[in-house]
Amino acid sequence: MKSIDKHNKIILSATKVFAKKGFFNARISDIAKEAKVADGTIYLYFNNKFDILISVLEEEIGKIIEQIKRAIENEPDAKTMLEIFVTKHLSAMKNNKHLAEVIHMELRQSDRLVKEYRNNTFRSYINLISEIIQRGQEQKIFRQDIAPGIAKRAFFGALDEVTRVWTDANVTHYTLEETTEQILALFRSGLLASPAAGKN
Amino acid sequence: MKSIDKHNKIILSATKVFAKKGFFNARISDIAKEAKVADGTIYLYFNNKFDILISVLEEEIGKIIEQIKRAIENEPDAKTMLEIFVTKHLSAMKNNKHLAEVIHMELRQSDRLVKEYRNNTFRSYINLISEIIQRGQEQKIFRQDIAPGIAKRAFFGALDEVTRVWTDANVTHYTLEETTEQILALFRSGLLASPAAGKN
Amino acid sequence: MKSIDKHNKIILSATKVFAKKGFFNARISDIAKEAKVADGTIYLYFNNKFDILISVLEEEIGKIIEQIKRAIENEPDAKTMLEIFVTKHLSAMKNNKHLAEVIHMELRQSDRLVKEYRNNTFRSYINLISEIIQRGQEQKIFRQDIAPGIAKRAFFGALDEVTRVWTDANVTHYTLEETTEQILALFRSGLLASPAAGKN
Amino acid sequence: MKSIDKHNKIILSATKVFAKKGFFNARISDIAKEAKVADGTIYLYFNNKFDILISVLEEEIGKIIEQIKRAIENEPDAKTMLEIFVTKHLSAMKNNKHLAEVIHMELRQSDRLVKEYRNNTFRSYINLISEIIQRGQEQKIFRQDIAPGIAKRAFFGALDEVTRVWTDANVTHYTLEETTEQILALFRSGLLASPAAGKN
DNA sequence: GATGAATGAGCGTTCATTCAT
DNA sequence: GATGAATGAACGCTCATTCAT
Numbered sequence: 001m002k003s004i005d006k007h008n009k010i011i012l013s014a015t016k017v018f019a020k021k022g023f024f025n026a027r028i029s030d031i032a033k034e035a036k037v038a039d040g041t042i043y044l045y046f047n048n049k050f051d052i053l054i055s056v057l058e059e060e061i062g063k064i065i066e067q068i069k070r071a072i073e074n075e076p077d078a079k080t081m082l083e084i085f086v087t088k089h090l091s092a093m094k095n096n097k098h099l100a101e102v103i104h105m106e107l108r109q110s111d112r113l114v115k116e117y118r119n120n121t122f123r124s125y126i127n128l129i130s131e132i133i134q135r136g137q138e139q140k141i142f143r144q145d146i147a148p149g150i151a152k153r154a155f156f157g158a159l160d161e162v163t164r165v166w167t168d169a170n171v172t173h174y175t176l177e178e179t180t181e182q183i184l185a186l187f188r189s190g191l192l193a194s195p196a197a198g199k200n
Numbered sequence: 201m202k203s204i205d206k207h208n209k210i211i212l213s214a215t216k217v218f219a220k221k222g223f224f225n226a227r228i229s230d231i232a233k234e235a236k237v238a239d240g241t242i243y244l245y246f247n248n249k250f251d252i253l254i255s256v257l258e259e260e261i262g263k264i265i266e267q268i269k270r271a272i273e274n275e276p277d278a279k280t281m282l283e284i285f286v287t288k289h290l291s292a293m294k295n296n297k298h299l300a301e302v303i304h305m306e307l308r309q310s311d312r313l314v315k316e317y318r319n320n321t322f323r324s325y326i327n328l329i330s331e332i333i334q335r336g337q338e339q340k341i342f343r344q345d346i347a348p349g350i351a352k353r354a355f356f357g358a359l360d361e362v363t364r365v366w367t368d369a370n371v372t373h374y375t376l377e378e379t380t381e382q383i384l385a386l387f388r389s390g391l392l393a394s395p396a397a398g399k400n
Numbered sequence: 401m402k403s404i405d406k407h408n409k410i411i412l413s414a415t416k417v418f419a420k421k422g423f424f425n426a427r428i429s430d431i432a433k434e435a436k437v438a439d440g441t442i443y444l445y446f447n448n449k450f451d452i453l454i455s456v457l458e459e460e461i462g463k464i465i466e467q468i469k470r471a472i473e474n475e476p477d478a479k480t481m482l483e484i485f486v487t488k489h490l491s492a493m494k495n496n497k498h499l500a501e502v503i504h505m506e507l508r509q510s511d512r513l514v515k516e517y518r519n520n521t522f523r524s525y526i527n528l529i530s531e532i533i534q535r536g537q538e539q540k541i542f543r544q545d546i547a548p549g550i551a552k553r554a555f556f557g558a559l560d561e562v563t564r565v566w567t568d569a570n571v572t573h574y575t576l577e578e579t580t581e582q583i584l585a586l587f588r589s590g591l592l593a594s595p596a597a598g599k600n
Numbered sequence: 601m602k603s604i605d606k607h608n609k610i611i612l613s614a615t616k617v618f619a620k621k622g623f624f625n626a627r628i629s630d631i632a633k634e635a636k637v638a639d640g641t642i643y644l645y646f647n648n649k650f651d652i653l654i655s656v657l658e659e660e661i662g663k664i665i666e667q668i669k670r671a672i673e674n675e676p677d678a679k680t681m682l683e684i685f686v687t688k689h690l691s692a693m694k695n696n697k698h699l700a701e702v703i704h705m706e707l708r709q710s711d712r713l714v715k716e717y718r719n720n721t722f723r724s725y726i727n728l729i730s731e732i733i734q735r736g737q738e739q740k741i742f743r744q745d746i747a748p749g750i751a752k753r754a755f756f757g758a759l760d761e762v763t764r765v766w767t768d769a770n771v772t773h774y775t776l777e778e779t780t781e782q783i784l785a786l787f788r789s790g791l792l793a794s795p796a797a798g799k800n
Numbered sequence: 801g802a803t804g805a806a807t808g809a810g811c812g813t814t815c816a817t818t819c820a821t
Numbered sequence: 822g823a824t825g826a827a828t829g830a831a832c833g834c835t836c837a838t839t840c841a842t
Contacts, residue, residue, distance in 0.1 A: 161357025557761025
């Protein structure tokens with residue numbers, strides 16, 4: 001019986017290798033070696049190289065999405081929801097740097113299948129943000145003149161770019177807590193010093 | 201004498217092809233065909249495939265960076281500088297969708313040389329943002345508690361992600377002007393409805 | 401104890417699969433699935449893939465050869481012997497289309513081992529024909545100027561090619577009886593209308 | 601400009617290699633080495649390995665078919681036509697043993713594309729035979745009770761099998777002339793000694 | 801004896817790069 | 822300078838065979 005353990009071991013190895021080399025530079029034999037299995041064994045668990053990438057995105061991101069969704073769903077306050085979202089997203093990326101790197105790289109690929117994936121599963125993740133914003137607007141906590149459809153992208157883009165430095169070998173000057181706090185401060189209240197803030 | 205025209209034609213063709221297929225899926229012969237030159241001719245102007253990519257990033261982004269730098273440098277007010285930056289960046293991306301796509305994709309690559317490039321030339325572009333923020337903080341227009349080093353990334357990430365929909369074939373519901381306005385509103389004043397905004 | 405049943409089941413399954421796909425396109429797992437055994441089980445009964453092919457040829461053709469030999473050996477008249485040979489061969493092929501297909505394909509392979517097989521076991525089958533012809537010549541029934549060594553090949557080639565249409569999915573216009581009759585007519589008396597026939 | 605010479609060199613090399621090893625055992629690098637070109641060069645002239653095989657069959661057999669067709673078309677007498685056919689076919693095979701071997705092997709493959717080829721181009725070759733027979737029947741030279749649709753197969757099968765020994769390394773005891781004469785004798789007048797011949 | 805997961809050698813094909821014309 | 826035919830290293834994937842259970 002094909003072991004789920006081996007499946008996971010390959011997924012994790014692939015994540016690591018994709019993160020280090022990128023999808024196209026990663027060789028199947030790299031992943032196999034990392035997972036300590038034979039090249040052919042990979043194909044007992046995945047259809048092809050691309051299938052491995054999609055599986056990484058599906059399964060690993062899927063876990064995070066589920067986790068965040070659950071953490072948010074019973075929260076009544078939009079402001080707190082946003083806080084939870086940022087905290088969870090950033091800590092998930094911090095704790096899983098390989099996955100973060102893969103998301104950075106591969107989600108931008110122009111490949112048809114990647115786009116398809118992005119347009120299906122991933123969309124729901126980004127839409128979590130716009131749902132939170134809409135909720136906040138209904139609660140009169142968030143400004144009515146912000147378009148959730150644009151803000152959700154700006155928000156995700158900001159989060160994603162902010163985590164990129166974590167994946168570089170470079171030392172980063174900011175801690176997870178600082179970054180979380182900064183992102184929240186920025187998106188809650190903007191750059192402008194009050195009292196001009198509300199007037200825009 | 202090698203024609204500068206041919207050099208540019210290849211750069212533009214490469215931008216188009218990279219945008220459509222991504223760097224790894226793009227073939228030299230695709231670029232050659234698009235540029236209406238022979239495959240071998242490419243190598244009279246560039247050292248190798250990767251050199252083309254770097255040249256695209258260098259030269260095309262370089263133009264935009266220079267343009268924005270010039271537009272900003274004599275502007276005294278940080279708030280206006282930020283407005284110019286957003287306006288210029290978004291319109292440049294809108295007017296050059298192929299380049300925008302290439303930036304999306306290739307700047308995320310884990311390739312050593314891409315990282316190197318990103319860490320050199322591109323850094324100065326993103327640093328424009330932090331310089332503007334610092335200027336604003338000195339002018340007491342921007343809040344003191346925002347870390348420019350984080351905000352610059354959040355800002356660039358937001359801009360970059362917001363333009364991604366423009367490169368997809370999909371219709372987008374937001375115009376260039378709307379998007380510009382939304383981004384500025386968001387980063388100036390945040391999501392919170394006043395008067396809470398300034399207090400955070 | 402290895403079951404003779406399982407051995408035969410594998411042989412029959414292999415015959416079927418080889419007939420459908422050819423030796424090289426047939427996978428061990430195809431044969432295993434057809435025989436409803438595990439892949440590894442095959443190797444309890446055969447040394448390797450090639451051994452299966454040889455066994456198919458040996459055992460299945462062997463049965464037919466034996467059967468024809470026995471049917472012929474007590475027959476005194478060469479003309480009748482030839483009739484028996486044709487009848488038996490064609491009906492055997494008609495009744496075992498998979499085997500016929502395998503003979504068609506695999507007996508022509510240039511593989512050293514196939515050639516070896518062909519040169520050993522199979523030779524005796526074709527030699528049955530030349531023996532019949534020689535007998536007929538001794539009995540003054542057959543013409544003296546026909547070289548049995550050439551005629552045996554022509555004869556076998558004709559029989560073999562005639563059955564090829566049976567293995568195709570196509571409907572064939574000729575029944576087994578018609579075909580038998582035609583082959584006999586052709587090889588007994590040739591194409592020429594008498595009385596020119598005998599003069600050649 | 602891709603040279604027709606190189607195309608032909610590859611075709612001839614492939615014919616030689618296919619003849620020696622069979623299609624499946626032949627490696628592209630074998631063919632390339634035989635043709636003294638790089639592996640990749642093969643793919644400038646052919647789409648894939650299978651395309652090479654089909655091209656060998658198409659082009660090389662095509663030449664022979666054309667040659668025989670032309671030699672026959674102005675011949676009024678069916679008996680002479682048959683003689684020309686046999687002579688030309690056998691000498692063509694004798695002069696091109698590699699091709700003969702490939703025809704032997706590959707034309708029997710169960711591969712869908714091979715079948716397709718066989719059912720298209722090759723059919724017309726075999727049908728030459730039945731057309732000759734029909735002509736002969738109209739001329740009252742050939743017996744009316746022979747079914748051309750069966751006889752054509754028997755005839756081709758006989759010719760093809762007779763040439764197989766030429767491709768083996770073995771010495772053969774019969775010359776081209778003898779074989780031609782024997783085949784003609786056999787198919788003209790059959791095995792039976794006259795006067796029984798015409799009576800069947 | 802039977803299983804089927806695991807192995808890894810082997811090969812068809814691609815494509816960046818070269819170089820003779 | 823320009824061409825594009827030729828090159829050959831590289832790699833994804835297959836599948837006959839093995840072996841631990």
